[in-house]
Amino acid sequence: MDFADPFFGISWLDALIRLVIVVGVMTLVVMYLIYGERKLLGRFQQRKGPSYTGPAGLFQSFADAIKLVGKEDLRPRNADRWVFEFAPFAAFIPVFVILVTLPFAQDWGVRNLGLGLFFVFAVLGLNIVGILMAGLGSGNKYALLGGVRAAAQMISYEIPLVISLLAVAMVAGTLNLNEIVLLQENRPFVLIQPLAFVIFFTAMLSELHRAPFDIPVAESEISGGYFIEYSGIRWSMFQLTEYAALWAFSIFGAVVFLGGWAFPFGLEWGWGWQLFLTIFKSFFLIFLVMWMRATVPRLRIDQLMNFCWKVLIEVSFLLIIVNGFFLYYGWSETILGLVNWAGAIVFIGLVYSRGIRRSRAREYVGTYRNPEAATP
Amino acid sequence: MTVWPDTREGTLDVGGFETVDMTINVGPQHPSTHGVFRMVLTVDGERVVDAEPYIGYLHRGLEKLTENSDYRQSMGWWDRTDYLAGMCCEGAYCMAVEKLAGIEVPDRAEYIRVIMMELSRINSHFMFFGAFGADLGSFGTSFVYGWRERERIYDLFEEVAGDRMFPTYFRPGGLTMDLPDNFEHRCRWVLSSVRQGLEDFDGLLTGNEIFVERCRDLSPVTQEQAINWGLTGPMIRATGLKWDIRRAEPYSIYPHLKFEIPVGRQGDVFDRFMVRMAEAYQSSRIIEQCLDEMPRSGLVLNPDLPTTLRVPAGECYLRTEGTKGEYSVHAISDGSNKAYRMKLRSPAFCNLSALREMVIGTYVADAIIILGSLDIVLGEVDK
Amino acid sequence: MVPVENYLALSGILFAIGVYGVLARRNAILVLMSIELMLNAVALNFVAFAVFMDPEQITGAVVAVFVITVAAAEVGLALAIVIRYFRMRATSNIDEAAALKW
Amino acid sequence: MAVEVLWWLFAILIVGTALGVVVSRSVIHAAIFLLVALAGIAGMYVFLTVEFLALVQLLIYGGAVAVLVLLALMLTRQATGGERISLNGPQAPFAAIAAIGLAAILVASAVVTTWPRLVDDPDAVPLGRISEVLFEDFGATFILVSILLLVAVVGAIILARQEDAE
Known part of the structure; x- marks a missing residue:
């Protein structure tokens, strides 16, 4: 049977079967992402991570899931009942809906939408609503603060996210995710749009509220933020949302920037290789995200907003303008790539050098390495 | 001009709406209050308008306990x-008792005491680096980095x-027991590991631009303010004042x-971190x-001590450089085998009293790391 | 295919609901939400007419895009005003926003 | 046939949630009802084969406007446990009469009038066509709207940031 054919030839049954497959895989992947993150963080932190439940702790997530389902579903007395109880679902559904259009292999997603790219970020925007509902409905001040932070942060970072994707769409000339992948058969778009990739990755960290942008959930400040009052199954819904969003975003990033299933020999070597490519690339992005989480401290909310509104949005508009010039005058793609690389390097260099310039840490570092010079 | 009530006061209630200021209760159960410290923040959005610290959740009546038990029991x-x-705390207590009773301490014991106190200082500072990184949100990595060296110590x-x-290792007059055989070798190994740990923290935190952005120019304290607030230890040295009891009023x-x-x-x-x-x-x-x-060998406990330690009536004030600052003991004896009064000037308590001044006007996230930087x-x- | 009358009736009902909200509500934010309903009713009307009666089928969609854009701008500005007002008077009740100066 | 049933479900959903917006007794519930109503209208655009517009609707209303409204609600929060004031003014009954009258007129005119129908079964609107019309035929309008947006953003920032100096 060809992979692209509808199952049993019935359209709605086909959609249903594909959805069930994708959701099943997603649940499994999310469970092992949690396990993987704990193992990986353990490695970064010179400890083992989960290792008791099953061989090398492989069943830890299942044990956690069973425990969470068995826990009492608490609702604070002054919580707004309906808002509180529906918030996890409102947060989860958009992430679930994105999966509908992501291509995992050639012609294989649930549905291949003509406006796939646009669909993904339009639907992702709804993710915030669930978080806001949790923040407002919990009747808790930490949750409220977390909700306000999440709203401010996610609205702001949606703009550079969308614009960086538009830059790619400009180069590709289509919004169909499958066609975007096909166009990257010979070179992934990250090679000609690296700046867009940097912006996308930054905004993605922020949309997922991962470190260093985990301000809405900052456990050392507001101890969990919007889901502070949740327990048991509803809390695990939020957890599921977080990791499912991470996975969906990574697949999306892999599809748009890293060449998805097509880049090296995807068309020749068949769907097994294609699936491997998609999964491998998305896991690479996930690894980057987890690496960031293990090593980077958190930004403050005003620094975060400044970075978005004063740096990222300007850079991304500049990117659009530059791309527009190149496409309008039909200049070569190589030069476009080179200009973008230069832009990306300058951008990262500027961000990085700012911290170095301000630190004067070297003076102190000299202090503790050189015993005689105690005063900087 | 119509006089409208100032909404910032938080007292106005028009149509069931609260004003924008909000109080949040940080602690005593909170991931970053370093124990059972509680602080009530009044915030306007993300800005801290007021902060009120509450302490005493860990009060055990240390001074009264000391006054009710034998010098060695306490x-x-x-x-x-x-x-x-x-x-460090044992050292301060023992030295105060020795000063009051005029007890000599063997030379070797003095050296071992200093080794132990400085190891404790490293221990405490590594806890600070780790916890401070966790306050900043580096998800436990810094915590575990700190914990590795702490475990070795x-x-x-x-x-x-x-x-x-x-450990309860010190005694008035010396130490409970001598060092184990391979101590010197082990200790040098731990020291090399500690230096490696410092390098690791340097790479993980001080080289990170987010860390610098968060910490630079945050709640700067002038020397004058530091003296007025009674800050001691690293807090006052961060302002540029060379004030260390080990040099200013040397002991041991x-x-x-x-x-x-x-x-x-x-x-x-x-600066406080560095x-x-x-x-x-x-x-x-x-x-x-x-x-x-x-000295390679020798006694570690003064052999002339009586079975029941009776300290002659008198009074002494002993200052030591604890890990958090000036850790001083004011001891009064009435000639019995128990102290009449044993007052502790705890540096963390005095440093903490400046918290309110430091956090007002900063962000909530900053308030947390300022609290962390007080160590x-x-x-x-709470004593 | 659903006939055009259905869309028009739906849009009319939606608009009337919005009118009720604007007239009856006291909270400024709720009034704003009702205005959003009215704007959406209008946009839906435009698109329905365009799709069924414009051979190009485009103009209505484009106008709807403009409506949505302007509505977003309007919401942003209006909410800024509401928040500003709330910070001064601790209320977002428009019945009390009667003072012309202070 | 299935499409019609789905359409009616959506219509009922939209009207129900829109009613929720105007009669609900909690502002937060009203905002969430509004969000659902707007998402339902996005569904209507899909029925009208203008998918692009549906996504724009979701992006702007779902992602931005509803969130802005919720954010404003957070900032102008109702006191919990305090005495709730009625969200409706004393004029509500008259407003209801006016609204019912208006609805009756609009619905009646929509149903009674015979609309000249050029297209019976609309096809999907191609995206390229929309962008052509948007950027070429309506280019000036587009720029004007952009300027309007810019002015609105700047104005909103100035309004929200102003300190209580007076």
Whole structure:
């Protein structure tokens, strides 16, 4: 049977079967992402991570899931009942809906939408609503603060996210995710749009509220933020949302920037290789995200907003303008790539050098390495 | 002009709407209050308008307990004050009793005491680096980095004294027992590991631009303010003042040892962090010197001590440089086998009193790391 | 295919609901939400007419895009005003926003 | 046939949630009802084969406007436990009469009038066509709207940031 054919030839049954497959895989992947993150963080932190439940702790997530389902579903007395109880679902559904259009292999997603790219970020925007509902409905001040932070942060970072994707769409000339992948058969778009990739990755960290942008959930400040009052199954819904969003975003990033299933020999070597490519690339992005989480401290909310509104949005508009010039005058793609690389390097260099310039840490570092010079 | 009530007062209730100021209760159960500290923040959005610290959740009546038990019996209470650096507290207590009773301490015991106190200082500072990184949100990595060296130091303590956190190793007049055989070798290994740990923190935190952005120019304290607020220890040295009791009013064998007093420049959070980094390094230097110079053999406890220690009536005030600042003991004896009064000036408590001044006007996230940069330990604050 | 009358009736009902909200509500934010309903009713009307009666089928969609854009701008500005007002008077009740100066 | 049933479900959903917006007794519930109503209208655009517009609707209303409204609600929060004031004014009954009258007129005119129908079964609107019309035929309008947006953003920032100086 060809992979692209509808199952049993019935359209709605086909959609249903594909959805069930994708959701099943997603649940499994999310469970092992949690396990993987704990193992990986353990490695970064010179400890083992989960290792008791099953061989090398492989069943830890299942044990956690069973425990969470068995826990009492608490609702604070002054919580707004309906808002509180529906918030996890409102947060989860958009992430679930994105999966509908992501291509995992050639012609294989649930549905291949003509406006796939646009669909993904339009639907992702709804993710915030669930978080806001949790923040407002919990009747808790930490949750409220977390909700306000999440709203401010996610609205702001949606703009550079969308614009960086538009830059790619400009180069590709289509919004169909499958066609975007096909166009990257010979070179992934990250090679000609690296700046867009940097912006996308930054905004993605922020949309997922991962470190260093985990301000809405900052456990050392507001101890969990919007889901502070949740327990048991509803809390695990939020957890599921977080990791499912991470996975969906990574697949999306892999599809748009890293060449998805097509880049090296995807068309020749068949769907097994294609699936491997998609999964491998998305896991690479996930690894980057987890690496960031293990090593980077958190930004403050005003620094975060400044970075978005004063740096990222300007850079991304500049990117659009530059791309527009190149496409309008039909200049070569190589030069476009080179200009973008230069832009990306300058951008990262500027961000990085700012911290170095301000630190004067070297003076102190000299202090503790050189015993005689105690005063900087 | 119509007089409208000022909405910032938080008293106006028009149509069931609250004003924008909001109080949030941070602690005593909160991931970043370093124990059971509670602080009520009044915030306007993300800005801290007011902060009110509440302490006393860990109050155990240390001073009264000491006044009601024998001089040697109360040892165990004292390493539970600054429980991250128990040896420093024991040292201060023992030296106060010795000063009051005029007890001589054998030379070797003095050296071992300094080694232990400086190891405790490193221990406490590593706890600070780790917890501070966690306050900043580096998800436990810094915490585990700090914990690795702490575990090694605790292992050393266990070999020496039989207990890790509360060793009760010191006695008025010396130490409970001598060092184990391979101590010097083990200790040098721990020191090299500590220096590696400092390098690791340097790479993980001080080289990170987000860390610098967060900590630079945050709540700078001038020297004058620091003196007025009674800040001591790394807090005052971060402002640039070379004030270290080990040099200013030397005790034990510190006059013979070579070490520098690291100071900062503007007293901001970054300086406080870096001063502690440098201090941990200087402590490792001190320990190396002690290992080199200490007598290879000899008694570690004054053999002339009576079974029941009766201290002649009198009064003394002994200042030591604890890990958090000036850890001083005011002891009064009425000639019996129990202290008449044993007052502790705990540095964390005094440093904490400046918290309100420091956090007002900052962001909520900053308030947390300013609290972290004070490096309080609740056992000492609440006594 | 659903006939055009259905869309028009739906849009009319939606608009009337919005009118009720604007007239009856006291909270400024709720009034704003009702205005959003009215704007959406109008946009839906435009698109329905365009799709069924414009051979190009485009103009209505484009106008709807403009409506949505302007509505977003309007919401942003209006909410800024509401928040500003709330910070001064601790209320977002428009019945009390009667003072012309203070 | 299935499409019609789905359409009616959506219509009922939209009207129900829109009613929720105007009669609900909690502002937060009203905002969430509004969000659902707007998402339902996005569904209507899908029925009208203008998918692009549906996504724009979701992006702007779902992602931005509803969130802005919720954010404003957070900032102008109702006191919990305090005495709730009625969200409707005393004029509500008259407003209801007016609204019912208006609805009756609009619905009646929509149903009674015979609309000249050029297209019976609309096809999907191609995206390229929309962009052509948007950027070429309506280019000037597009720029004007852009300027309007810019002015609105700047104005909103100035309004929200102003300190209580007076």
